[in-house]
Each structure stands twice: as C-alpha cells, then as structure tokens.
Amino acid sequence: MRRPQFLAMLAGSALTGCSRLATSLDDNAPFHRLLQSPEKLDLAILGAGQPLAREYPDRDISADFRQNGFDLPSSPEYSRWSANGWRGYRLFVSGLVESPKSYDLAALRQKFRTRRQTTRHDCVEGWSVIGKWTGARLADVLADCRPTPQAHYVVFHCLDDDGSGTLYYESLDMRQAAHPQTLLAYELNDRPIPLKNGAPVRLKVPTQLGYKSAKYVARLELVADLGGANGMGGYWEDRGYEWFAGI
Numbered sequence: 282m283r284r285p286q287f288l289a290m291l292a293g294s295a296l297t298g299c300s301r302l303a304t305s306l307d308d309n310a311p312f313h314r315l316l317q318s319p320e321k322l323d324l325a326i327l328g329a330g331q332p333l334a335r336e337y338p339d340r341d342i343s344a345d346f347r348q349n350g351f352d353l354p355s356s357p358e359y360s361r362w363s364a365n366g367w368r369g370y371r372l373f374v375s376g377l378v379e380s381p382k383s384y385d386l387a388a389l390r391q392k393f394r395t396r397r398q399t400t401r402h403d404c405v406e407g408w409s410v411i412g413k414w415t416g417a418r419l420a421d422v423l424a425d426c427r428p429t430p431q432a433h434y435v436v437f438h439c440l441d442d443d444g445s446g447t448l449y450y451e452s453l454d455m456r457q458a459a460h461p462q463t464l465l466a467y468e469l470n471d472r473p474i475p476l477k478n479g480a481p482v483r484l485k486v487p488t489q490l491g492y493k494s495a496k497y498v499a500r501l502e503l504v505a506d507l508g509g510a511n512g513m514g515g516y517w518e519d520r521g522y523e524w525f526a527g528i
C-alpha cells in the first residue's frame with residue numbers, strides 16, 4: 282500500500298473504535314444518506330470505489346498458509362461434517378434481513394459468481410502469508426437475503442471456542458461487507474480450505490488485519506448496532522483490540 286494511503290488509514294482507524302464509528306461515517310455523506318434512506322440498501326453502490334488490497338501473482342503464494350488461533354471446532358457435528366465432505370453443514374443468514382436463508386457448500390458455489398483473489402494476510406502478531414482464496418462475495422450473499430435499511434453490521438458467528446466455551450466471532454459494517462474483495466471463501470490455493478485454516482467456510486477480508494477474517498463461520502447475523510448484548514464486535518475486540526483493524 283502506498284505510504285500516504287497507509288498513513289491516512291492509520292489516522293482513520295485511530296478514530297474508529299466502534300463507539301466512534303458513527304461519527305466518522307457522518308463525514309461520508311453518500312454512505313450516510315444510504316443508511317438513512319428508506320429504500321433498499323444497495324450493496325453494489327456501497328462497495329464501489331473502495332480502495333483495493335494489493336493482489337499478487339501465483340508465484341508469490343506461500344508454501345504453507347500458517348495457522349493461527351483457537352483449536353478446531355470441538356463439536357461432534359463439526360467432526361461429522363468434515364468426515365462426510367461437509368454434508369450437513371449450512372451457512373445461515375439471520376437477523377435484519379427480509380429473507381433469512383441458509384446455504385450448503387454446493388449452493389454457495391452455484392448460486393453466486395465465483396471470485397478469486399491472491400492477497401496477503403497480515404496477523405497483528407507481525408507475520409504475513411500470501412494465499413489464493415476462492416469463494417462468493419459477501420455482498421452477493423447478503424444481497425440474496427436482502428438486508429433491511431436498519432442493518433448496519435454483519436456479525437460472523439464461528440464454530441470454534443477459546444477452550445472455555447466462549448465462541449469466536451467478528452463483525453464488519455455494511456461498507457466493509459460490501460467491499461468487492463470481501464469473500465466468503467471455501468477454497469484456499471485451489472483446494473477446499475484445510476481444517477486448520479477455517480474449513481468449510483471462512484471470511485476473507487484482505488483490507489483488514491487477520492483477526493477480522495473469521496474462520497469456521499456458521500452464521501451471519503445482520504444487526505443495527507454493536508455493543509451491549511452484541512459485544513464490542515469481536516472476540517478480540519472484547520479484549521481490547523481495535524474494531525476497525527485496517528491495514
């Protein structure tokens with residue numbers, strides 16, 4: 282990323298803890314109008330014109346996509362699904378949508394145009410790996426479920442926990458969710474995502490730090506606000522990490 286852009290994003294992210302997000306979005310008049318508008322939320326408009334994360338040639342793909350985070354989901358159904366080619370697994374979309382739905386892997390592959398991106402994953406711990414992700418645009422899946430105008434965030438509920446039963450979760454605002462490189466990925470480097478990297482479906486959001494890219498996603502929930510019962514918007518955010526986490 283070019284230096285001035287990086288600095289601008291740093292300055293921006295310093296402002297945007299989740300409690301202050303609304304303030305910074307007030308500066309973005311078209312986006313603000315969209316959120317206020319009683320008409321349908323247009324994800325294509327929201328996604329258009331956002332800066333893109335750099336994409337890399339295949340020769341730059343890391344030999345191993347390093348694993349980080351919690352152990353694999355421990356539920357018996359997760360083991361059963363993984364032993365049966367993910368038969369039984371469904372990704373659910375719920376909350377502030379006109380049409381709540383669920384998708385198995387075949388539906389994610391067939392219903393939505395296949396998108397690919399080779400991007401760098403930056404962990405806050407200070408390491409990076411480059412991987413090629415294949416999946417559906419999050420925006421396309423959301424559009425299929427028709428978020429209501431009150432839906433301002435997407436919460437990603439995951440299947441893995443920290444060992445004490447607290448499940449991993451993350452969230453994006455509608456603008457991040459509409460970003461053209463924000464994928465619900467089902468392949469890494471042209472193969473089904475390995476268990477260690479979040480099979481069968483993970484979020485890949487290459488414009489934000491690694492912890493935003495939720496692995497083992499089971500359910501997307503559209504909500505009006507973060508905070509309160511919804512937590513600070515993520516497992517790590519609840520422990521003091523920044524919500525925006527732009528790179």
Ligand SMILES: Nc1nc2c(c(=O)[nH]1)N[C@H]1C(S)=C(S)[C@@H](COP(=O)(O)O)O[C@H]1N2
Binds near residue numbers: 347439492494
């Ligand atoms: N469900 C879930 N998603 C997660 C994590 C996790 O522990 N559980 N760790 C996050 C962090 S800190 C990073 S760096 C990346 C690691 O992804 P990887 O294991 O594919 O490298 O996943 C992110 N998403």
Ligand SMILES: [Mo]
Binds near residue numbers: 403404405492
């Ligand atoms: Mo990370």
